Amino acid sequence: MSRDLPAWIRTGYAQALAVVTAATAVASLMFPFFELPDLIMAYLLGIVVVAMRHGRGPSLLASVLSVAALDFFFVPPYFTFAVSDVRHLFTFAVMLVVGLVISGLTVRIRRQAEAAREREQRTAALYAMSRDLAQAGAVEDLVAIAARHIAGVFGAEVAVFLPDAAGRLRVSGYPGQLEVEETALELGQWVFEHLQPAGPGTGTSEESRDVCVPLLGHRGPLGVVSIRPERRDAFKTSEPLRQLETFVNQTALALERERLAGEAQDARVRAETERLRNALLTSVSHDLRTPLATITGAASTILENGSRLDDQTRRELLESVREEAERLNRLVQNLLEMTRLESGALQLRKEWHPLEEVIGAALGRLAKRLADRRITTRVPPDLPLVAIDDVLVEQVLVNLLDNAIKYTPVGTPIANMATPTDRGVTVEIADRGPGLPRGEEDRVFEKFYRGQPAGGRGAGLGLAICQGIVKAHGGRIWAQNLPEGGVAFLFTLPLTGAPPAAVPADA
Amino acid sequence: MPDPVVVLIEDEPQIRRFLRATLTGQGYRLFEATSGADGLVEVGSRQPDVVIVDLGLPDIDGIEVIRRLREWTDVPVIVLSARGQERDKVTALDAGADDYVSKPFGASELLARIRVALRHTAGASHEADEAAFKLGELQVDLLHRRVFVGEREVHLTPIEYKLLTTLVQHAGKVVTHQQLLREVWGPTHTDQAHYVRVYMAHLRHKLESEPARPRYLLTEPGVGYRLAAE
Numbered sequence: 163m164s165r166d167l168p169a170w171i172r173t174g175y176a177q178a179l180a181v182v183t184a185a186t187a188v189a190s191l192m193f194p195f196f197e198l199p200d201l202i203m204a205y206l207l208g209i210v211v212v213a214m215r216h217g218r219g220p221s222l223l224a225s226v227l228s229v230a231a232l233d234f235f236f237v238p239p240y241f242t243f244a245v246s247d248v249r250h251l252f253t254f255a256v257m258l259v260v261g262l263v264i265s266g267l268t269v270r271i272r273r274q275a276e277a278a279r280e281r282e283q284r285t286a287a288l289y290a291m292s293r294d295l296a297q298a299g300a301v302e303d304l305v306a307i308a309a310r311h312i313a314g315v316f317g318a319e320v321a322v323f324l325p326d327a328a329g330r331l332r333v334s335g336y337p338g339q340l341e342v343e344e345t346a347l348e349l350g351q352w353v354f355e356h357l358q359p360a361g362p363g364t365g366t367s368e369e370s371r372d373v374c375v376p377l378l379g380h381r382g383p384l385g386v387v388s389i390r391p392e393r394r395d396a397f398k399t400s401e402p403l404r405q406l407e408t409f410v411n412q413t414a415l416a417l418e419r420e421r422l423a424g425e426a427q428d429a430r431v432r433a434e435t436e437r438l439r440n441a442l443l444t445s446v447s448h449d450l451r452t453p454l455a456t457i458t459g460a461a462s463t464i465l466e467n468g469s470r471l472d473d474q475t476r477r478e479l480l481e482s483v484r485e486e487a488e489r490l491n492r493l494v495q496n497l498l499e500m501t502r503l504e505s506g507a508l509q510l511r512k513e514w515h516p517l518e519e520v521i522g523a524a525l526g527r528l529a530k531r532l533a534d535r536r537i538t539t540r541v542p543p544d545l546p547l548v549a550i551d552d553v554l555v556e557q558v559l560v561n562l563l564d565n566a567i568k569y570t571p572v573g574t575p576i577a578n579m580a581t582p583t584d585r586g587v588t589v590e591i592a593d594r595g596p597g598l599p600r601g602e603e604d605r606v607f608e609k610f611y612r613g614q615p616a617g618g619r620g621a622g623l624g625l626a627i628c629q630g631i632v633k634a635h636g637g638r639i640w641a642q643n644l645p646e647g648g649v650a651f652l653f654t655l656p657l658t659g660a661p662p663a664a665v666p667a668d669a
Numbered sequence: 670m671p672d673p674v675v676v677l678i679e680d681e682p683q684i685r686r687f688l689r690a691t692l693t694g695q696g697y698r699l700f701e702a703t704s705g706a707d708g709l710v711e712v713g714s715r716q717p718d719v720v721i722v723d724l725g726l727p728d729i730d731g732i733e734v735i736r737r738l739r740e741w742t743d744v745p746v747i748v749l750s751a752r753g754q755e756r757d758k759v760t761a762l763d764a765g766a767d768d769y770v771s772k773p774f775g776a777s778e779l780l781a782r783i784r785v786a787l788r789h790t791a792g793a794s795h796e797a798d799e800a801a802f803k804l805g806e807l808q809v810d811l812l813h814r815r816v817f818v819g820e821r822e823v824h825l826t827p828i829e830y831k832l833l834t835t836l837v838q839h840a841g842k843v844v845t846h847q848q849l850l851r852e853v854w855g856p857t858h859t860d861q862a863h864y865v866r867v868y869m870a871h872l873r874h875k876l877e878s879e880p881a882r883p884r885y886l887l888t889e890p891g892v893g894y895r896l897a898a899e
Contacts, residue, residue: 484775491773511756511891514863516870522881523888539881543874547863553755553891578881665867668828 174216178224181208186231193236201236202257205229209261213268221265228261229254277401284405287315288412295416304420305334308387308413316406317392322377322413323350324385331386342388346372350386357383359407363397373397375406377414384417441610449493453486460486492564496623499557500609503630510554510634514547514662517580517587517655523552524559525578531567536575545580547662548587548655554631555655558639561624562591562651570595570648586637586657592650597643606641628653673718673787674698678708678734679749680727688721691776697783705729709737712744719786721779722766723749724757732757732764739765745786747779755891759845762892768842769892785841785898802837804897807876807885809837816876823875828853832868833876836886841898843889869894 185208189201205228213221233243237250245251291311298304305322313320321342323331331350333342349367353360353374360366361373371394377384387410397403460479464471471479502508518541525532525539559578566576570593579590598606605611607629610622625639632639632653639653675697679685685701692699700715702708705726712720720738724731735746748761748769758769767789768782802809808817811834816823825833831853836844846862854864869888873880887895 487773514866516866518870518873518881519866519888520890522873522883523890525882526887537882539879541881547867556890662863663861665861665864668826 174212174220175223177216178212178220179227181212182224182227182231184208185228186235189232189236198232198236198253201232202253205232205257206260206264210264210268213265214272217272218265218269221269222262225258225261225265229258232257281405284315284408287311288408291409292412292416295412298416299420301417301420302334304413304416308409308416312387312389312406312409312413315409316389316396316402318389318396320390321346321388322385323347323354323388325354325383334385345370346374346388346390349374350388353386354383359403361397362394363400363403373403373406375403375410377410377417379414379418379421384414384421387413438609446493446497450490453490453493456486457483457490496561496627499627500623500630503627503634508554508630508634510551512549512551512635515550515552515555516547517541517545517589520550520552520556521559521578521580521589524556524563527556527560528563528567532563532576534572535567537578538575539578541578541580542582545582545587546657548657549659549662550635550655551631555635558628558631558653559589559591561628565624565651566591566593566595569593574648583654585654587655588652589655590650590652592644592648594646594648597647597649598641600643603641603643607639625651672696672698673783674700674715675719675721675783676700676702676708676711676715676717677721678702678705678711678726678731679721679723680704680725681723684723684749687776688779691780692783695780703727705731705734708734712738712742717744718790719783720744720746721749721783722746724754724761732761735761735764735766745790747782747786749774758892759847762843762845763847781841781898789839789842802840804840804885809833811837818876825872825875828868829872829875832865833872836894836896840896843893843895845893849893865894 182205185205189204192201192204209221209224209228212224230243233245233250233254234241238246245254291308294307294311295304298307301324305324309320309322312318322334324334326332331347331354333347349360349370349372352367353376357376357378358364358366359373359375361370362368363373372388372390374386374388376386387406389406391397397406460483464476464479468476518539521539521541525537563576563578570576574594576594577590577592579592581588581590607625608622609626611625612622628651629639632655636656636658637654639651641649641651643649673696675692677685677688677692677699679688679701680703685703689699689701700711700717702711705728708720708722708726722731722734726734731748735748738744738746745767746765748758748766749772750758750761750769751772761769767786770779770782800810800812802811806819810816814830816825816830816833832849835849835852846865847859849865850859850861853868854861858864869886870880873883873886876885877883885897887897889895
């Protein structure tokens with residue numbers, strides 16, 4: 163059939179007419195040599211062809227036309243519709259019935275073949291959707307994938323509604339351009355609450371243009387899929403609705419899987435938070451009590467036995483009160499810092515700084531405790547300015563130096579170094595102490611980790627805080643044991659943003 | 670000279686007790702107030718030489734107390750504040766406070782700040798004595814604009830010299846970045862805090878034997894600089 167033919171010729175009825183004409187031509191060629199029943203076969207063949215290609219209406223027309231043509235051309239008296247022999251009426255009747263039965267059967271076979279093909283296509287589409295759903299992670303992705311696939315298969319606008327915290331449905335995925343109408347959302351809400359589909363073909367709200375199917379999970383509805391087919395009669399039979407439900411159920415499974423995975427993740431996070439809280443409580447209560455016990459004990463000794471203590475003892479007691487109070491202060495400072503880092507309340511106040519100055523401030527803060535150490539500091543004079551929050555980076559340096567003091571023997575040297583790299587500045591603080599146990603180089607940055615030799619001297623927060631601050635600056639911190647002994651802690655501060663305005667030189 | 674008068678505005682009784690012991694033991698006459706409102710009255714009636722204000726008062730914000738004091742008096746004000754509240758410190762200094770001490774602090778630290786404050790009040794009344802400044806090896810001859818470290822004369826650029834003399838004028842007191850920018854570069858450069866840092870680094874390299882462990886030009890992270898006092 164050429165596509166150039168006028169439209170009316172391409173309709174089934176015109177084709178039926180053409181086929182009957184052809185059958186008549188064949189029959190007229192056969193007429194001199196064959197009996198009437200043989201001619202009938204030619205017409206029946208034509209009816210089968212029409213039924214196969216064009217369905218019920220055209221094959222009906224073909225049946226009637228065939229009987230008429232047979233009567234007109236091949237039954238005496240010829241070229242009239244009159245019938246001389248009554249037996250021929252019976253022939254016509256049988257021919258008509260056979261024609262109708264054949265066309266009926268053929269049409270049904272054709273429909274089944276079509277339905278089978280369609281089913282196959284939808285199965286393939288269902289498979290394609292499941293595969294895509296299996297690869298997606300987030301709820302938004304799942305919803306978008308489902309909407310896209312369902313829209314493609316059913317030739318429809320698709321919207322997915324998911325409930326908000328209050329149980330009201332909200333549009334979540336909608337690939338079409340049209341706004342979702344309020345009525346669609348209302349119907350969706352009804353479906354969500356009654357757990358059954360609604361819309362054409364469902365027995366509920368048949369007059370609606372939208373078909374709504376609930377997304378059912380094991381513990382209740384997860385949402386609703388609403389589709390608006392292009393053809394209003396698309397859901398006239400039960401098959402499309404069943405198909406749609408299959409797609410929707412597949413989507414519901416994927417959503418439920420995602421939800422369960424999310425809940426499992428939340429549970430893990432809660433458990434971890436709980437563990438950390440317990441560790442914090444244990445650590446804090448121990449670390450707070452030890453200095454408090456010393457302070458209380460020393461102070462009460464002086465109060466109660468003041469007159470009987472010699473000057474040196476009293477002085478020693480007072481020294482330990484001060485030292486323990488300072489330790490308590492560092493601990494509280496660390497706890498506050500950690501809390502600020504974890505709550506996300508930390509705001510960087512970045513400005514351009516020469517690192518030498520920040521290192522100097524950290525060394526100044528620890529001057530008393532560094533008195534018996536040999537400190538070497540190497541900062542190249544051409545080191546670029548870095549955009550940092552100086553208060554926080556000073557804290558990193560103080561924590562690292564404090565660790566070096568705590569975990570290495572009195573009198574051993576400590577080296578600070580800053581070196582430029584192509585993307586920023588690397589700062590290194592190296593000691594000549596015992597180093598870290600093999601394999602612990604990463605663990606030391608975990609919260610509440612404490613080094614063994616000086617176990618119990620801190621809350622195990624210092625390095626975790628360093629890591630938090632360095633990360634907030636976009637840098638990296640790590641530790642490495644040195645071949646010549648001792649450990650080096652290194653961190654990077656990336657050069658970010660536009661460099662500062664050049665400092666005007668003066669003569 | 671009579672004993673210097675100190676007004677302490679602090680609501681924590683334990684801190685008042687400790688300061689009372691420290692200050693009276695050092696020969697100061699101490700008057701205490703437990704709220705901002707009482708403190709303002711006390712300053713008005715006692716005419717103190719130094720005021721110490723806690724930033725966390727129960728009634729009026731400590732910074733507000735400083736603002737109200739500055740409406741009528743130039744008495745030195747020293748602020749008590751916690752570490753980690755650098756922004757509050759800068760606000761207090763901008764509001765007119767002279768210096769701060771971070772809690773927890775030792776007695777010696779606070780006494781040093783008070784001495785510096787008193788010296789500045791005294792210095793203001795006989796300006797002429799301030800022709801030379803000496804601190805350890807560092808000598809600044811303000812009259813002839815010459816700077817020495819030990820026997821060696823150090824040549825400074827005009828900005829470096831201005832920066833150094835600004836710090837000398839406030840010797841022992843903290844000076845904020847903004848203050849330095851205003852006084853050295855003028856009011857139009859106050860958003861270029863890194864100018865100060867770069868020139869301060871130059872100064873350290875010229876004046877300090879170990880620029881990364883300065884003896885004279887000290888950094889107060891997040892706040893500003895302090896020329897060591899003694």
